[in-house]
Amino acid sequence: MSWVARSNGIPRGRVGEVLEEAGLAAVAGKRVGTYSLGMGQRLGVAAALLGEPEVLIFDEPVNGLDPDGIRWIRRLLKEHAQAGRTVLVSSHLMSEVAETADDLVVISAGRIAAKGPLAEVTAGYASLEEAFFALTAAAHPAHDARSTS
Template sequence: MLSISGLSKRHGSRTVLSDVTFHALPGRVTGFLGPNGAGKSSTLRILLGLDRATAGTALIDGRPYRELPDPLRTVGSMLDGSGAHRSRTARNHLAWVARAGGLPKRRVTEVLDQVGLAGSGRTRVGRFSLGMGQRLGLAAALLGNPAALVLDEPVNGLDPEGIRWIRGLLRAHADAGGTVLLSSHLMSEVAEIADDLVVIAGGRIAAAGPLDQVIAGHATLEEAFFALTADRSEQRC
């Protein structure tokens, strides 16, 4: 389980997050929605040990990321596309990640095949399309065969076939008992796959709960989203 409790973050006099609390549960896909600047990236960076909170906790399987004994086998993440240097080949990038995480080399070939890049392993990342870069980032997230996936805009740059593929992959991961926390601006995709929703605006949680409860009273997720964030998106705590 991914557990965020009372999370607050300040940059000088500016409050980025204020008392953010929600959970992403095993066996479910949790959509994490919010306008630009709402605090999504800050929340995910704190969860993954890339930033520190001013107050509150962000736990993965009951521990902060920095205290996980085997982090790549516990949580896989993709926050900024592939994260690979343009001069590296896809295979070399993944081999480096695998070595750093103490993972077997065979996983490199396995995940390249899993994400549809089996024929592009020796291609330099600088020659990849945006969609191929997204697939490489997902391959890195899957290397440790983790129980939890934390993904920021994973379908960005993918064609319709790629979007359908990743939807199936994430659904299968959750159905097998895994946890998926998915941040995206594509409302239709989130509505298609999410079991639960967390909506953040102005650094505060605007709504959290099962999809049908969050959108109750609205015709679509998009309509619910704008209604929930209308009074907060221009605010900062």
């Protein structure tokens, strides 16, 4: 990761900081090819954090993470949002989105099906999953809210 920092004019000390934040400081000397999927996810996040961006965009951020990693990424997302940064997360895991998101945009067939605070989008539904299927049923009739599969 040092080369990423160097090529972007980021101080070398920042590498250690983000590796520590990502829980990878102890394995910093290992070859990346030996990393598990979850460790690779953490490394990608660490690389993204090097430049201290104001906007973070994640696609399926919990993929490959163990329970400790999931807790870490949740905390990271919330801390960055609370610090005033913009954090965008794309995920198909409704329970994970419900756990971490404040505001949602539900997209179906290339159109916005709903947007707003989590409580507003899920109002009248037992869960975000139920809201999602109801809101996207017109675009995907085989997957409407009454579907049991």
